[in-house]
Amino acid sequence: MKKKQLKLSTIIILFVCIIVLVSLVITDLLISRTINDNIEASIEEKAKVVSRTVSHSTIVKNGLENKDDTNKIQEYTLDIQKSAEVLFVVVMDMEGIRKSHPDPERIGKHFVGGDEKDVLQGMESMSISKGTLGKSVRAFSPVYNENNQQIGAVAVGISLNRVEEALKQSHRNILVGSVIGIIVGIIGAVIIARYIKKILFGLEPITIAKILEERNTMLQSVHEGVVAVNRDTSISLVNKSALKIFSEAGLNSDPIGLPIKEYMPQTGLERVMETGEPELDEEQTINGVSILVNRVPLIVNKEVVGAISTFRDKTEVNLLAEELTGAKSYAEALRAQSHEFMNKMHVILGLMKMKEYIRLNRYINELVSFQVDEVSTVTSKIKDPALAGFIMGKLSYAREKGIALFIECHDFIPEPRDPAITHELITVIGNLLDNSIEATTDCKDKEVLMELFYQDGRFELILTDTGKGISEDIIQDIFLKGYSLKGEGRGYGLFLVKKSLEKLNGNLHVESKKGSGTTVYVQTAYEEGDKND
Incomplete structure (x- = not known):
């Protein structure tokens, strides 16, 4: 059976509670001892201060020297006892006979306890002893007259019961504080646990470990x-x-x-x-x-x-290579030719149903003549069938868009030695023509002229359109990858043109002004194939 794992919040709460509890117990022990010592020292100091104060009292001195003022000592010490909240304040003469006592019947009797000997010899002292009022902490102070002669002593006692009660009250306060500390610690532990879980998206440690293992496995398995x-x-x-x-x-x-x-x-x-x-x-x-x-x-x-x-x-390179070969341009050109062919067939079918045979004959002759002229112009000058077929496809595509595309081959263009040159040229010509056709679509004059030249192993293309033109300040940016003013997902065609020309050791120059059309000049190496092929 699988062992049940504790939740992160439970673990944190348990650890925090244990730490807080141990800390408070240790603190309680240390503080209790310190407080006990402090309370005892405070009580002793209080008794000592009260005894000294009473020993300097004029009433006490006069009462010890003059028997007529003895009653005043009792009244005075009772007031001091009450105000200072002590067990007793006893004034005695040099023979240890009480001159005051909380119990008036004990006045005149000898002081009980046996710890008064030192004070009767002129020395202050502290002691814990049991007297008629029970066990107490006692402070003794000598009384001197104006001639600096000792005439008696003062004993002040504080009940040990009160000391123990003070210690118990202090301990209770510590316990209450400890309980409050534990409660606060639990609340803090809950808050910390929730905060940590929030940072960890609510995941438990076992789940985090599993995700880490899955991540490592995934990272190592991807190509x-x-x-x-x-x-x-x-x-x-x-x-x-x-x-x-x-x-x-x-x-x-x-x-x-x-x-x-x-x-x-x-x-x-x-x-x-x-x-x-x-x-x-x-x-x-x-x-x-x-x-x-x-x-x-x-x-x-x-x-x-x-x-x-x-x-x-390899993967991304292969995908880019497929784009550079002009496969999309081939497909688009074929689609345009097919669409144009279907339109012409519809016209012929319509003329046949209307039995307009004379007009049908004239239309077919015009088509044949136009097609022969168009095909012969391209095929007679361009020996590479792939490039020639691609350009004828672009002618159909331009007509479909309502653009007048003129092709002028000033020189005979042989078939290249390397078929890859054809693919790169298709990428260059296709993207440049697409841009020119798109640029003139919404213009009044919709004309595009492409001139082709070849001489001494150099291929040259001049493409002129009557489109909207390009601002001079962005001409250098249009060849950057992803740069486009036509929206997202555009801006790759001219980037591919640039890459293809780099492979062909070619160069490109653009002349354009806003509203005045654009002319593109392209020159590249074009190694002629074997004439015997």
Whole structure:
């Protein structure tokens, strides 16, 4: 049977209560002893002060020297006894005969206790003794006349019963304080337990341990490399996929604890921690190994406490390669041609049903003539069938959008030696044409002119449109990844154009003014294929 685990709140409450209880017990013992000593010292001091005060009284001195004033001593000491709240105040002569006593019948009798000897010899003293009124703490002070001759003594007693009662009351107060402390400790423990559970999202320790194991298993099983750094930019976590990529790049196989700047100088995680902004789908090279990286800051309570980097070696690259090959552009061109073809077939079908055979004959001749001219213009100048077919597809797409697209091939363009060049050119031409067509859609003059040139292994393209134009201050920004004025999810086409031209060792120049259209100049290397192919 599985052993039941205590809840975090229960554990915290138990520990806090035990700690508070032990602390209060120890405190109670220490304080009780101290208070006992303090109370005893206070009572002794009180008795001593009262005895000294009475010994300096003129009434007492006169009463001891003059028998006629003896009654005044009794009245005076009773007042002092009452006001000072002591057990007795006894004045005695040099023979130990009482001149005052709480019980008037005992006046004139010898002082009881036997501890008065020292004071009758002129010395102050303290003692605990039992007399006629019970056991008490006694303070003795000698009485001197004006000639500094001792004429008697004063004894002040405080009942030990009152001392014990004071000690008990003090102990009760300590116990009450201890109970209140335990209650406050329990309440504090509950509050702390709830606060800790809130920080831990209400999770119990066993659940946190399970989540940690699941996280570690998940991190080690994913194909994406994961690296995390702490507040000091030291590597705190690396999964197996990341270690595999690092191994391929020739890096140390145990980077935990190393500063990320020393291990991977170009990682960018330090920058992410400084800015607090994520960096997504960034390309990076580690000792010749190309990866795509996502970097995000780790923020706790609005404070950056670390950063995490995830990266892939092949998956994202393959997805980007598929985008660069122009597969989407092929599909769009084919769709436009199919749509245009269906529209023409509908016209032919309509003319046939109306039996307008003469007009039908003329329409078909026009179509054939136009198609032959359009096809011959492209195919006669462009030998690469993929590129030629793609451009004809764009012609259909432009007509579908209501844009007049003119293609002028000033030179014969041979088939390239490497088919990858065709794919890159399709990416360049496709994205540039799409932008030009979109830019002229809402304009009065909807014309786009694309001129193609080839000479001595160099391919050149000039694309001019009558669109809205681009502000000069943002021309350099339009090729940044994700930059777009058309809304979210845009801004990747010209970025891909830039990347394709970098692979082809080409360059691009844009001339545009707001409201005056745009002209794009493209030049790139174009190695001609074997003429015997």
